[in-house]
Amino acid sequence: MASTYSQADRRSARRARTIEDALDAAEAIMREQGVGGLSMSEVARRLGMRQPSLYKYFSSLHALFDALFARGLARTDAAVTAAIRRRPPGVPRLRAGARALMRWAVENPALAQLLYWRPVPGFEPSAETFAASRDQMATVRTELAAAAGSGQLRAAAATDEALLLYTVVISGVISQQLANEPGASFAAGRFSRLTDEALDMYFARYAPAGGTDADPRP
Amino acid sequence: MASTYSQADRRSARRARTIEDALDAAEAIMREQGVGGLSMSEVARRLGMRQPSLYKYFSSLHALFDALFARGLARTDAAVTAAIRRRPPGVPRLRAGARALMRWAVENPALAQLLYWRPVPGFEPSAETFAASRDQMATVRTELAAAAGSGQLRAAAATDEALLLYTVVISGVISQQLANEPGASFAAGRFSRLTDEALDMYFARYAPAGGTDADPRP
DNA sequence: GTCTATATGTTGATAGAC
DNA sequence: GTCTATCAACATATAGAC
Numbered sequence: 270m271a272s273t274y275s276q277a278d279r280r281s282a283r284r285a286r287t288i289e290d291a292l293d294a295a296e297a298i299m300r301e302q303g304v305g306g307l308s309m310s311e312v313a314r315r316l317g318m319r320q321p322s323l324y325k326y327f328s329s330l331h332a333l334f335d336a337l338f339a340r341g342l343a344r345t346d347a348a349v350t351a352a353i354r355r356r357p358p359g360v361p362r363l364r365a366g367a368r369a370l371m372r373w374a375v376e377n378p379a380l381a382q383l384l385y386w387r388p389v390p391g392f393e394p395s396a397e398t399f400a401a402s403r404d405q406m407a408t409v410r411t412e413l414a415a416a417a418g419s420g421q422l423r424a425a426a427a428t429d430e431a432l433l434l435y436t437v438v439i440s441g442v443i444s445q446q447l448a449n450e451p452g453a454s455f456a457a458g459r460f461s462r463l464t465d466e467a468l469d470m471y472f473a474r475y476a477p478a479g480g481t482d483a484d485p486r487p
Numbered sequence: 488m489a490s491t492y493s494q495a496d497r498r499s500a501r502r503a504r505t506i507e508d509a510l511d512a513a514e515a516i517m518r519e520q521g522v523g524g525l526s527m528s529e530v531a532r533r534l535g536m537r538q539p540s541l542y543k544y545f546s547s548l549h550a551l552f553d554a555l556f557a558r559g560l561a562r563t564d565a566a567v568t569a570a571i572r573r574r575p576p577g578v579p580r581l582r583a584g585a586r587a588l589m590r591w592a593v594e595n596p597a598l599a600q601l602l603y604w605r606p607v608p609g610f611e612p613s614a615e616t617f618a619a620s621r622d623q624m625a626t627v628r629t630e631l632a633a634a635a636g637s638g639q640l641r642a643a644a645a646t647d648e649a650l651l652l653y654t655v656v657i658s659g660v661i662s663q664q665l666a667n668e669p670g671a672s673f674a675a676g677r678f679s680r681l682t683d684e685a686l687d688m689y690f691a692r693y694a695p696a697g698g699t700d701a702d703p704r705p
Numbered sequence: 706g707t708c709t710a711t712a713t714g715t716t717g718a719t720a721g722a723c
Numbered sequence: 724g725t726c727t728a729t730c731a732a733c734a735t736a737t738a739g740a741c
Contacts, residue, residue: 284706302608302609303605303606303607303608303609304606305523305606305607305608306608308733308734308735309734309735309736310733310734310735318707319707319708319709320734320735320736321707321708321709321710321736321737321738322706322707322708324735324736324737325706325707326706329735329736330734330735330736382604385662385666386600386604386606386662386666387521387665387666387669388521388522388523388604388606389521389523390520390521390523390524391520391521430681430684433663433677433678433681434681434684434685434688436659436663437656437659437660437663437678437681437685438655438656438659439659440659440662440663440666441654441655441656441657441658441659441660441662442655442659444603444604444658444659444662445651445654445655445658447605448603448604448605448658451605459651460651460655463648463651463652463655466648466652467652467655469692470652470688470689470691470692471688473688473691473692474687474688474691502724526715526716526717527716527717527718528715528716528717536725537725537726537727538716538717538718539718539719539720539725539726539727539728540724540725540726542717542718542719543724543725544724547717547718548716548717548718
């Protein structure tokens with residue numbers, strides 16, 4: 270039975286790889302032609318496959334978008350997680366996470382638009398995909414609470430207002446950069462270069478009265 | 488000759504009205520189906536007109552988008568101008584203008600997406616339309632300089648950084664509100680309700696050291 | 706899981722009669 | 724300026740042979 274098992278294994282591995290290839294192609298298409306330019310036909314074309322065959326992997330165009338949304342979430346999660354690893358809780362993690370997120374968005378504009386704007390009429394991420402999105406928000410909330418609890422920030426940082434303003438600042442930088450200078454790198458972009466200053470502005474609002482050195486910039 | 492003149496007058500007035508009707512219809516379509524859902528066919532359909540006839544008014548789909556972009560600029564300009572009228576220069580105008588802009592964006596999501604995001608692949612506003620956009624930025628720059636010159640804000644407010652951060656904050660609120668709660672009113676939206684707090688955050692960054700009462704909230 | 710064939714729909718844009 | 728007619732693409736999705 271060993272050979273049967275390994276054959277099935279190879280089969281599913283091959284299938285998984287085809288799916289990844291399809292998502293790669295889809296990302297490229299969105300990068301080149303905008304999110305609205307994505308189509309099953311074009312993805313199939315780039316895979317050297319007939320369009321109906323692609324339906325064996327994605328049951329509809331919406332399903333393809335959902336897979337891309339999920340991929341975007343996983344990628345941002347990985348980028349943020351890697352960036353905050355071994356950093357102390359609170360402000361340092363919030364700062365590093367925000368920077369990582371902005372860099373990722375500038376370098377992956379296609380997926381970023383899918384995550385941060387609403388470019389596809391009628392498309393909403395599925396329930397489970399959306400749940401993952403909520404988890405990310407919960408992480409931010411936790412770090413804000415840690416910052417408030419440890420005195421790095423005022424108690425007001427552990428509120429909904431602070432959480433929402435955090436997302437406002439991040440999405441503001443990302444939106445302006447992607448809309449006005451789509452091609453620029455994170456280092457060169459007129460808006461993405463202001464990432465640290467934007468975060469300074471945000472954290473200053475919740476800085477403790479005393480003015481400690483709780484928020485050292487790297 | 489009087490009757491000829493007035494006939495031509497009526498003709499051009501009628502033409503202008505048809506164009507306005509077409510733009511109204513286009514706005515409605517974008518509101519209902521997203522910016523990408525706009526098509527010449529659907530606009531013509533709603534006007535009770537055959538699709539080829541619409542080409543007498545707009546030479547292409549891109550031309551229609553450009554007219555919509557220009558309309559959006561004119562509308563925001565009118566909203567902002569009305570809001571800052573009779574307000575003293577500097578911070579009061581910056582605050583009132585930003586509020587008016589955010590309110591307008593929430594109430595006109597279709598045009599706002601066209602102005603603040605980049606939802607149409609391959610579409611860029613024409614040179615003259617884009618020039619109007621630059622004019623609006625120049626106005627903000629002027630008010631920031633006025634605020635810095637009169638001591639309402641620190642000298643740092645008269646820099647590119649301050650100008651860009653101003654747009655970051657505004658577009659951040661707008662983007663988050665439109666992407667996450669598309670239907671909500673300005674008063675009810677979780678993000679648009681934070682407009683004043685977001686502006687507080689911004690102006691605090693450029694507040695003079697002394698801490699004057701130069702930034703009274705309405 | 707791949708293919709061919711096909712149904713069915715949409716679009717942008719042009720030609721030319723009236 | 725309006726219409727009919729039409730072209731040429733393009734799309735999503737399904738049926739069914741192999």
